[in-house]
Amino acid sequence: MKHAAPPFSPVYAAVILAVIIGFTPLWWLTELSLVYLLPLFVLTLAICCWLTHLAVGRLSRSLDAIKIGLLNFKDGDFANTLTYHAKDPLGELCTLYNEAANKLRSEKQWLYQRELMLDKVLQSTPEIILLVNDHHQVVFSNYAARDFFHSSSRLEGASLDDLLQQAPSGVSDAMNEQREGLFTLSQKGHELETWHQSTGEILLNNQHHTLFILKPMTRELSRQEVAVWKKVIRIISHELNNSIGPISSMLHSGKILSENVNEPRLSRVFATTSERIAHLTEFVQGYGKFAKLPEPKPVKINVVALINTLQQQWPFHFEQNGEGVLLADEVQLEQLLINLIKNAHESSSPKEDIEVTLTLRRQDVVIDVTDRGQGMSEAVLSNALIPFYSTKNAGSGLGLALCREIAEAHHGQIALQNRQGGGLRVRVILPAQH
Structure with missing residues (x-):
C-alpha cells in the first residue's frame, strides 16, 4: 500500500516558500512581463513540488513500514522485514530494524521451545502441580493433578474449593492452611499415605497466584x-x-x-x-x-497350577476375574500368597470364608485375600507392615513385611483394610507388565 505525504505538510510549505523567495527578485530585476513570469513561476513550483513529493513519499512509505513493523513487535509478531537497503541513514535504520526482528524472532522461537520442554516436564512429573489465582480458580494443572482429583478433563477454570470437597481426607486441611511439610491422607482400599506439600506465592500479570506442589512420599x-x-x-x-x-x-x-x-x-x-x-x-x-531379597525375574505364571499347589496346604476359595497373563517372579509371588493365606488361617476365620481373588486388568493385577477373622485394630493396621512388628507370641514380624517388600520390588503396593461384618482384606496391586 502506498502512502503519500500530506499535501500541506511542513515540507511542502517550506518548498513553496523557497520558490516564492527565489522568484521575488525576478519581479523587480527582469524586464519580462507578468504573462511570462507567472507561467514560469507555476511551472517551477510544480516541478519542485513533484520532486519533493517523490522524495517525501518514499521517506513516508519507509517510515510507515517501520511504524507497522513496530506495531507488529508490540503484538509479538517478528516475521516482517524491510526491503530498503540503500546506503543512507534510512537504509541503516531499516538494516537495524531487520537485525532486531531476526534476533527477536530467534529468541521467541527459543523461548517457545523452552516452554514446550517445561510443559512436557510438568505434565509428565508424578508430583501434583496446581496454580491457583486469588479467586481460588485453577489456572494451571498437570496430568497428575487431574488423576488425583479423578477428573477426565482439564482442571483450568475449576474452583479449588469444589475440588477439595471431593478430595481424600487430609488434603483439604493441608491446602486450605497452605502449610509446608508432610501430611497424611487415607483413601478407600489403600493404606495410610504420606504426602509432602510445598507452596509458593507468584505474581503473574499483576495478580497474586498460589502454587501447590504435592509429592507422594509413602513409597x-x-x-x-x-x-x-x-x-x-x-x-x-x-x-x-x-x-x-x-x-x-x-x-x-x-x-x-x-x-x-x-x-x-x-x-x-x-x-x-x-x-x-x-x-x-x-x-x-x-x-x-x-x-537379601533378590531382584524379581518376571515370568508367565500358570495360575491354575499355583493355586492348586497352595490349596493342597491350606483350603481356600479362589476366583479369577478378567482375562490376561500374570507376569511376576513365581517364587516370590508364591511366598507372598503363602504368607497371606497362612495369616488368614491364623486369624480365627472359618476356613470356608477365606478367599483369594485374582483380577486381571489392562493396567494392573489385583490380588485380594479376605477372611472373616478378628480383623485388626487401628494401631495394628498402621504397624503391621513394619519389620519385627507382630501380635503373635511366636511371630517373627516378617510375614507382612516380606509381602510388602515383594510387592514393592514388583513396583506395586499392598494395603490392609478391615471388612464390614468382621475380617480383613489384604489387597496387593501389581502393575501389568506387557
Whole structure:
C-alpha cells in the first residue's frame, strides 16, 4: 500500500516558500512581463513540488513500514522485514530494524521451545502441580493433578474449593492452611499415605497466584525405612552367626568330653542347647531372606497350577476375574500368597470364608485375600507392615513385611483394610507388565 505525504505538510510549505523567495527578485530585476513570469513561476513550483513529493513519499512509505513493523513487535509478531537497503541513514535504520526482528524472532522461537520442554516436564512429573489465582480458580494443572482429583478433563477454570470437597481426607486441611511439610491422607482400599506439600506465592500479570506442589512420599519413606531395617538385620545376623558357630563347636566338644561322665542332666543341657541353636539358626536365616531379597525375574505364571499347589496346604476359595497373563517372579509371588493365606488361617476365620481373588486388568493385577477373622485394630493396621512388628507370641514380624517388600520390588503396593461384618482384606496391586 502506498502512502503519500500530506499535501500541506511542513515540507511542502517550506518548498513553496523557497520558490516564492527565489522568484521575488525576478519581479523587480527582469524586464519580462507578468504573462511570462507567472507561467514560469507555476511551472517551477510544480516541478519542485513533484520532486519533493517523490522524495517525501518514499521517506513516508519507509517510515510507515517501520511504524507497522513496530506495531507488529508490540503484538509479538517478528516475521516482517524491510526491503530498503540503500546506503543512507534510512537504509541503516531499516538494516537495524531487520537485525532486531531476526534476533527477536530467534529468541521467541527459543523461548517457545523452552516452554514446550517445561510443559512436557510438568505434565509428565508424578508430583501434583496446581496454580491457583486469588479467586481460588485453577489456572494451571498437570496430568497428575487431574488423576488425583479423578477428573477426565482439564482442571483450568475449576474452583479449588469444589475440588477439595471431593478430595481424600487430609488434603483439604493441608491446602486450605497452605502449610509446608508432610501430611497424611487415607483413601478407600489403600493404606495410610504420606504426602509432602510445598507452596509458593507468584505474581503473574499483576495478580497474586498460589502454587501447590504435592509429592507422594509413602513409597520413598517406606523404602528408606526398609533400608534401615535391612541394615539392622544384616548387623544382627552377622553378630549372631559369629556367636552360633563357636557355640555349636563348643557344644560338640562338650558332648565328646562328657561321654564317660555319668550325669543324666548333661544330656538335657546339651539337648536344650542344641534345640536353641537350631531355632536361632532358623531365625537368622529367616531374617536374612528378608534382608537379601533378590531382584524379581518376571515370568508367565500358570495360575491354575499355583493355586492348586497352595490349596493342597491350606483350603481356600479362589476366583479369577478378567482375562490376561500374570507376569511376576513365581517364587516370590508364591511366598507372598503363602504368607497371606497362612495369616488368614491364623486369624480365627472359618476356613470356608477365606478367599483369594485374582483380577486381571489392562493396567494392573489385583490380588485380594479376605477372611472373616478378628480383623485388626487401628494401631495394628498402621504397624503391621513394619519389620519385627507382630501380635503373635511366636511371630517373627516378617510375614507382612516380606509381602510388602515383594510387592514393592514388583513396583506395586499392598494395603490392609478391615471388612464390614468382621475380617480383613489384604489387597496387593501389581502393575501389568506387557
